[in-house]
Amino acid sequence: LSGCSQTASKDHLYQQLGSTVGIEKIVDALLVEIENDPQIVHHFRDTDIARFRKLLIEQLCELSGGPCKYTGVSMQESHTGFKITQADFDNLVRHLMKVMTEQNISIAAQNQLLGLLAPMYGDVVYR
Numbered sequence: 809l810s811g812c813s814q815t816a817s818k819d820h821l822y823q824q825l826g827s828t829v830g831i832e833k834i835v836d837a838l839l840v841e842i843e844n845d846p847q848i849v850h851h852f853r854d855t856d857i858a859r860f861r862k863l864l865i866e867q868l869c870e871l872s873g874g875p876c877k878y879t880g881v882s883m884q885e886s887h888t889g890f891k892i893t894q895a896d897f898d899n900l901v902r903h904l905m906k907v908m909t910e911q912n913i914s915i916a917a918q919n920q921l922l923g924l925l926a927p928m929y930g931d932v933v934y935r
């Protein structure tokens with residue numbers, strides 16, 4: 809088993825997420841989850857969703873080793889003033905795990921992506 813997970817983690821995360829098409833699917837499903845979550849949807853009331861979608865796809869693509877360049881502003885800047893809570897953050901992570909599981913992304917790849925997102929916590933929450 810440990811041999812399997814080592815092999816998986818050596819593959820490019822970007823490919824394991826299904827490349828750009830897979831990442832687009834993840835983000836689109838995540839947007840539906842956000843829309844249906846009354847705990848967090850209010851944060852996005854004034855957000856240009858088409859722009860947010862494009863930037864999140866770019867960011868996940870670049871972060872996972874794909875050929876994209878993130879063109880948005882810093883995580884700290886974009887989340888300041890929203891007073892996002894730890895519970896909000898946990899909810900978003902839960903939604904992300906759900907949509908990745910639905911798209912048959914391996915647990916190893918999911919954990920790898922979450923490990924790359926976790927350090928952003930301090931820039932996103934309570935700002």
Ligand code: HEM
Pocket residue numbers: 848851852854855856860863864867879880881882886887890892896897898900925926928929932
């Ligand atoms: C590690 C976790 C997160 C990542 C990677 C992330 C990523 C992003 C990105 C790429 C943008 C666009 C930045 C730009 O406009 O230039 C953004 C904006 C935004 N994020 Fe996050 N985000 C995270 C967590 C959260 C959480 C937990 C919430 C609230 C539940 C949230 C709410 C928002 C909102 C409301 C905006 C839009 C701001 C605006 O309309 O100007 N984010 N996020």
